[in-house]
Amino acid sequence: MITLTEGAEKQVSKLLENRGKVSKGIRIGVTTKGCSGLSYSLEFVDDIQNSDEKVSFRDFTLFIDPKATFFLIGTQIDYVEDELQSGFKFSNPNEKGRCGCGESFHI
Amino acid sequence: MSLMQITEPNKKTNHVDDHTAIGIDFGTTNCVCTFFKNGVYNIITDEYKKKLIPSVVAFRGDNFFVGNQVLLNKDIPKENYIFSIKRHLTRDQSKKIIKISNDIILSPLEVSSIIFEYIKKLINEDLKEKTNKCVITVPAYFDELSRVAVKKAAINTGFDVLRLINEPTAAALAYGLEKKVKGNYFVYDLGGGTFDISLLKLSDGIFKVLRTGGNVNLGGDDIDLAIAKNICKKLLNTEFEQLTSKQKAELIMSSKKSKENYNNDHSSNLKIDFFENVNEIQVSNELIEESANDIIDTTIRISKSVLNESELNLSKIDGFILVGGSTKLDYLKKRLKESFEVKFFSDINPEIIVAQGAASHAHALLNGSENLLLDVTPLSLGIETAGGLMEKIIDRNSTIPITKEQEFTTFENGQTAIKINILQGEREICKYNRSLGEFVLSGIEPKPAGIPRIKVRFSVDSDGILDVSAYDENSGKKHIIEVQPVKQLNSNEVIEMIKDSVNNSKMDLEERSVLEAVIEGQRCLNELNYLNDEIITLCSKEEQKKIFVAIGDLKLKIKEKKKYEIKKLIDKLNLLTQNFAQKRIENSIGSGLVGQDLDNL
Amino acid sequence: MKKNSISCWNCGNNVKNFFFCEHCKKIQKPIEHDPFQLFSLPYEFNIDIEKLEADFFNLQHKLHPDKFINANENEKLFSGIHSGNLNQSYHLLVDPISRAGILLKILINYDLKEKTVNDKILLFEIMELEEEKENLQQKKDALIFYKKIMGLIDDEIKTINNKFKEENYLEAAKIHTKLTYLKKIKNDFKKVEIEL
16 A cells, blocks of 8 residues: 655665664654645654554564555655755655645645 | 655644743742743632742641642641741752651652642643643752752653753843843842842843852741741740740741831731730831841852852943842842942842743743753762862853763772762862762773773753763773762752852862872872882892882871872882883883794884 | 765765754764864964854754754754753853863864973962962952953963964963963952952
């Protein structure tokens, strides 16, 4: 239901390693924010919530907030790095529009 | 598009609404809780709609009462009141010293927690919004252990303490923000039980404390007590000490009332129904002035020494901001005006200004702000070094946060552990300062004395709380310790420390120079002892004899603590061993060269 | 260059800025530096104190732990260290005597703490001043003495400034030693004055 590019997977592993404490994995959530209503959030996981969807990768587990699964089906996460910025990029086939600030989307 | 970063869990990402955090002025006599929302200050009131919550706790059976529940309840006998608990937080924080009944004995920390518990209940009822986030104010002159105690008492009741800030700094913040003043200001804060004086530089949104001084055991309560004692002596012809505890409590309450009446009348009539044959006495203003003089004199002396130590003179001071309930006494203002010819400001209620500052800082912390608050640490911090001397690592009046490292070494050959005693105070000799805790750094590789390099790192955070760690630079061994009270000191000694350090600085210097000579001598002996065998192999009989005679002399003079002789003998030994040192170097190069190919060199 | 190979703890990109990552804007792990580097100042004795203060406040505005209450543990830790470094460096630079000491350490690796002073003329001069201080009896004399010490300090600071300009560091070191003594007399004197 969700895919990570090789670069994204590598970067997540690296960040987990550098975090300075043992993590259970990372979690994708959706929060209400931004000018288009909804926004992704990416967090380290310390406490597992049983209702979360789990997707296993080679080095870590990805948890997905059940509220977010609906929006995330088919999403690909990539890690991009250029001279100006770096971070995770979500490409979502379900998205109908993106807001100007790039922070949020609606379906 | 914007890219996502992975963040720590629970981090709030939306900031649409202001988050509410409470400013709590946890005073010796009264507590005030304020929050800042939509641009205005709101004071939390208790069930009697009162803004000042008396810091009083009382027990009846298994029930406890707090604040006005106690004072407005005639059924609770006055001798059961526990008041001024904050004073006890400066010593014996966790010792069970407050006896409630045969079954219940509490520590000052626990009694403080009861007050915080009550405050928390009031906040939840008043605010209709759940928040446990707060900023608590403490006297600027509070030492390390007292700060930790206040924080603990609040955390124990479920508060999330965002920051501890100093009371005068909070007052300056509230005053500066509201009146938009700039310049150098003294904040003179005389509360019920503590006195602080801070010198601040205020400029656009910047509040920088330059210096601070005070006494954690001096306040309006002492004026009340002095009035009560004078009433006994002059009007009742008796000794205060001979009264029963009930009479004492009643008389102190009456004295407080007479002090509050001072501003209105030339004298006040006090009803005294607890003393045999006396119904009413007349307390004159002169008696109140006379009783207050000692305390006021002390505060003036402390204020002058803070000014003296700063690089500023009175003409560079823009004014005094008066804070604390006790500054409402007109006589005190009159005395201050006589001593300092500058402007005085008390146009924000001195009883709530501290809580206002705390509330606006709490709001700034949670929601961001353009203001910057830079405070200082009130007392020097350091460690005990060989011979019982205090090595200061962080000087008092250093801006916090601050981290400093100092290198220490071993004193004996082959020493593998060092005990580090952490001290707070201004005196040169350890035993006169307060010990905050001790820890042992073990596992140092055995080396000759003076070779290992032990780094001790002192960090004072923005709450004024200390963290000490030490590591061996060679082995990388690291110890992080939490400073815990080991020795309980009478808190009066906290103020005595500075006073003493002034009076005794000369004596200390002399004592110190003797101790240093002894240490130097001992180090010299240790070194020679370590090289004993080599001296015998490398030196001529005649040289050996001279060296060993001098060593004998040095041992004797160290015992006698003769500073000058010790120094002379060290110089003599240095001279006598010069030849030996030369030989030793040649020898070691020689033995290093033997059997080596030229190519390998 | 080694300095350029530092990567951000958060996004992994290379960081050139001292305090914040240019990419993800996160506060960075503090690296070793001297007070001059921290404030991007050249190794010169004469500095603009007003500008230094303004820079100090500006940086504290961004780095003080009060600005990181909602941040993660890493950021809180870094902010505490950066802010502490700023406090310490600022106060070391503001005082001309400690500033001179740092410069000498950086420029010619001269550390007064590791030296024994054997300049007899200087020691004699200092001893005389100490004696004068010990014998102060009246407040009026104390004030005159204090002004004298302050005057001496001001003169020597002017001289040391010139020596630094001429790059005569050994001479500057000598004056720095004298200034250190004078400062100690000044500080001790403050204690004496409280007693008088």
